């Protein structure tokens with residue numbers, strides 16, 4: 006199985022490098038204390054425990070009447086006593102008490118009868134309401150949430166490494182965690198290099214010029230990963246300019262520097278020599294397509310009190326596809342790690358090829374594709390099931406950024422000659438939310454189970 | 458197939474309501490012009506065309522020498538003439554010219570020979586470099602990107618409805634689209650109701666009190682959907698307080714109002730009567746679990762010049778799980794529609810149940826679960842393929858917000874008695890990015906194809 010071996014070799018290669026550079030990240034301690042309103046999207050850096058039980062009192066599940074369950078059906082006078090937000094009183098014998106959903110059970114009551122199981126009776130001469138319990142509570146605890154039944158006192162409701170989505174924010178609010186420790190936002194500097202580059206806003210290009218796509222793209226990608234981005238602009242192809250930008254970077258206090266361009270074999274590419282002079286280059290070439298000239302280095306920056314702080318430098322290739330693909334495969338996991346993710350790796354799934362795919366005989370390839378969900382071919386009528394289907398985004402030359410448009414996966418293709426036929430299952434790394442994938446025409450809903 | 462019919466009925470019910478409320482959204486025109494640096498995450502409200510071709514000049518794919526392809530192998534003098542960012546000169550006959558990756562081909566040259574296929578020779582007495590072409594270009598166009606080969610002039614590079622991720626930002630930068638029309642950010646007011654509620658920051662609860670989880674949770678969820686959130690606080694259970702909050706809401710200029718609580722059958726629940734008095738209630742109860750008391754209404758708010766503007770009101774249930782689930786199923790698609798999504802619906806996939814699931818005989822259920830990717834059981838050694846496996850998040854009572862912790866899907870379960878056995882395939886709506894799903898131990902990579 007030569008092909009599989011080739012792919013495993015690439016995976017191993019990237020993983021080793023991954024370990025290497027993730028190890029370097031332990032040098033950095035980015036962490037933060039935030040309030041609840043700015044915690045969304047962060048990764049927890051602490052466990053969160055509930056101080057009290059939830060509910061903190063026996064609470065009604067329905068709108069209805071708090072009762073003594075052994076009283077059974079019959080006619081009762083109604084006490085007003087268990088409104089939401091009030092301290093519960095005591096239920097007098099022979100009475101029931103009105104109670105709303107979530108309201109605290111009065112002392113003496115042990116169950117709730119929902120309003121639909123009762124009938125309103127004419128009030129007493131005093132004006133006091135009367136009610137007939139038509140269908141009695143089945144027993145103690147009926148339609149009552151016991152103290153601590155949702156959350157026990159002392160229970161760990163969230164753990165270090167949990168990502169704070171909306172529901173998790175709700176849990177934090179529930180337990181009163183108004184200030185919390187989260188993984189911090191790494192500061193990422195983004196620098197483009199190349200005399201050919203001009204700002205995206207330039208409307209009239211001079212001969213030989215192109216607009217700088219990488220900086221805006223990588224800034225957006227880093228920001229989406231939770232980073233604080235410092236725009237370092239464009240450095241021309243003169244050694245002095247790049248060196249000067251390095252000084253600026255170091256002084257700007259960023260944790261991570263992303264450069265694009267200046268890492269291929271040309272005589273005007275100084276990034277790698279500069280990195281070798283100033284720090285340690287961990288790798289400077291990767292057998293992958295796109296992205297071969299990817300470079301990773303760490304620098305020790307003099308800090309206050311004679312100590313040093315680390316600066317991670319990723320020298321990304323200048324071609325826009327290479328730069329965003331290497332960002333996604335190598336920089337993104339690093340940023341996630343800095344932000345506190347326990348497992349920062351891209352998630353792998355499997356998808357069926359919609360069309361044949363030509364392989365590259367020289368390098369394993371990360372082929373950009375759009376996945377969608379489709380009913381499996383040949384499935385029985387009415388059966389439930391589907392699979393991911395991968396459509397290539399077209400021409401994969403690393404200058405053609407359109408190959409990243411709407412891409413939500415990188416297909417992991419082995420280095421080999423020949424063509425994978427349509428229908429082949431391939432492994433794929435998720436690079437965008439499948440919650441935005443194209444929608445298939447009609448997808449079966451859950452059907453009747455075989456047994457019940 | 459009674460079960461399937463039941464589920465289809467619910468889907469149809471929600472879809473109809475969806476259409477109804479999505480139709481109401483057409484009344485609102487939220488749109489915006491933004492610069493490139495604030496466009497990430499937005500939905501395009503216009504098509505984007507390239508003004509010029511990319512590359513705008515014939516560009517080298519490699520670092521090497523620009524040549525006349527018919528000159529073939531041999532020894533040549535080197536001109537300096539095709540550095541990145543410079544206007545290309547003319548290649549003199551009998552010469553080659555140094556060229557860097559992305560650099561413009563000089564006039565007269567028609568191919569590139571990469572540096573690895575050449576040998577440096579001793580320079581001429583004048584100091585001019587000389588080089589031996591060892592392996593000649595195969596023909597015109599070799600290692601050259603033709604004008605417009607990545608993007609043609611006039612080509613549509615992005616379309617109305619496209620979501621602007623990092624790659625799309627890069628495409629906008631490439632074509633110089635520095636200002637663009639995007640779907641706007643809907644303004645969403647969030648209001649909690651209930652005398653039992655206190656702020657999340659309160660550390661000591663009085664008897665009968667609980668902390669308000671819904672407001673922070675829904676604010677985070679609406680913000681994640683791109684909305685601008687207005688915190689309207691907590692209204693107590695007095696008609697006057699809720700009415701006053703309504704006035705405040707109307708004056709705050711929000712497009713959408715989310716309330717929680719006050720929609721169940723209790724005598725202190727005024728949201729529905731108030732909405733009926735002030736506008737049109739489109740639905741006030743849905744046969745679903747959780748979320749039965751979900752209410753949707755539209756109000757016409759007097760605006761400047763005697764006209765009116767619409768206000769959409771979603772009355773969400775007070776139980777935190779019900780509120781976030783109904784938000785996700787009904788409000789989120791509405792917010793997406795307002796922000797310009799062409800297909801705002803949640804994406805449906807299929808997953809295998811990891812454990813048996815008891816069904817609800819009274820209502821179709823949206824069961825919270827965490828999906829992960831797993832190798833399919835019984836698969837041949839070395840074969841490539843996997844499937845989504847669904848793990849329930851545990852007790853599903855609508856007060857237990859822990860059932861939403863780490864949930865990335867809502868399983869669509871039919872209304873029925875009995876139990877779905879482990880291994881049943883169920884349909885599921887994606888509610889969080891699968892790029893953060895739990896990672897399975899070991900998942901096969903792309904293997905050798907059957908034919909090549």
Ligand SMILES: [Mg+2]
Nearest residue numbers: 198199266267
């Ligand atoms: Mg360059």
Ligand SMILES: [Mg+2]
Nearest residue numbers: 650651718719
């Ligand atoms: Mg209430």
